[in-house]
Amino acid sequence: MGHTTRRDFVTASVMSFSGVLLASTQATASPRAAHSDTAPDPQLIEDLVSANHILAHEGIVDGYGHVSARHDRNPGRYLLSRDLAPALVTTDDILQYDLDSHPIGLKGRSQYRERFIHGEIYKARADVKAIVHNHSPGVIPFSLSKVPLRPVFHMAAFVVEGVPVFDAPHALGIHELLIANPQLGQALARTLGNKPAVLIRGHGAAVVGTSLPMAVGRSVYLESSAKIQAEASTLGGEVTYLDLEAARHMVDESYSRAWELWKRSIRMR
Numbered sequence: 001m002g003h004t005t006r007r008d009f010v011t012a013s014v015m016s017f018s019g020v021l022l023a024s025t026q027a028t029a030s031p032r033a034a035h036s037d038t039a040p041d042p043q044l045i046e047d048l049v050s051a052n053h054i055l056a057h058e059g060i061v062d063g064y065g066h067v068s069a070r071h072d073r074n075p076g077r078y079l080l081s082r083d084l085a086p087a088l089v090t091t092d093d094i095l096q097y098d099l100d101s102h103p104i105g106l107k108g109r110s111q112y113r114e115r116f117i118h119g120e121i122y123k124a125r126a127d128v129k130a131i132v133h134n135h136s137p138g139v140i141p142f143s144l145s146k147v148p149l150r151p152v153f154h155m156a157a158f159v160v161e162g163v164p165v166f167d168a169p170h171a172l173g174i175h176e177l178l179i180a181n182p183q184l185g186q187a188l189a190r191t192l193g194n195k196p197a198v199l200i201r202g203h204g205a206a207v208v209g210t211s212l213p214m215a216v217g218r219s220v221y222l223e224s225s226a227k228i229q230a231e232a233s234t235l236g237g238e239v240t241y242l243d244l245e246a247a248r249h250m251v252d253e254s255y256s257r258a259w260e261l262w263k264r265s266i267r268m269r
Helices: 006-036 042-057 116-124 140-144 154-161 168-172 182-192 212-233 244-248 256-267
Strands: 066-070 077-081 094-098 130-134 197-200 204-209
Touching: 042 066, 042 077, 042 094, 042 130, 042 212, 042 256, 066 116, 066 212, 077 116, 094 116, 116 130, 116 182, 116 204, 130 212, 140 197, 140 204, 140 212, 154 212, 154 244, 168 182, 182 197, 182 204, 204 212, 212 256
Parallel strands: none
Antiparallel strands: 066 077, 066 130, 077 094, 130 204, 197 204
16 A cells, blocks of 8 residues: 555545535535426416416406416426417417516517516415416406405305405505516515405406416406496495305315316317
8 A cells, every 4th residue: 555645635635525515516506406497387388378368368358467377396486478468378478487577588578567466476475376467347446446345256255355455655655556666566465465366556456376277267256246246236225245154165266167168268269
């Protein structure tokens, strides 16, 4: 066996430490890198495109409004179309964003100004997997009135949980109706709290769900419920609202039957 010098010992020690450090770094960094680069399930992208078309077909959005889905394999990202009318969205239009609403691979494509609605709610609500922002006309009057949305319609029984109203000027002293920056997105998420939807004064609503069918279904039936409540209030006399306990057990919020019908409807156009 050869004689080991002090220099040989120090060199070997440094190389050994460097190898351990590199291996440790690779062990911790590689899964994160692989996770961040994981593509979403193609079915999720197809469902997101369908959600855009369904909301347009049902009159919940027109040229404006948008719907997103949390990335199914990376909860730190979400999927949202480029700036486009929902009825025109295709799979090629779907972009990935981090939760600060920075795009991944924008490639010169335009973005929705109000994407911060999505990023900030996803940050605040780990349970949320899909978000719809719309300007449905039956709902907007309740954002302007002191009359709250109440549970009147069994398909929108989730309204029993309450639908708060976000008023940016009062909340932040900002005279801006569009949720076009992180500060407003964070304030909106705080107003939403743990509720299924939040109204935005003079603007529209943000509706959340644990799935795309839920967020879409809630958006469709929130509009219907608002119209029914407004119509009932014009008849005179007292309006009977849904009982709290009954409302909580009244509808399957998977909206699975409606979701399949809506998907078939858009395919038959």
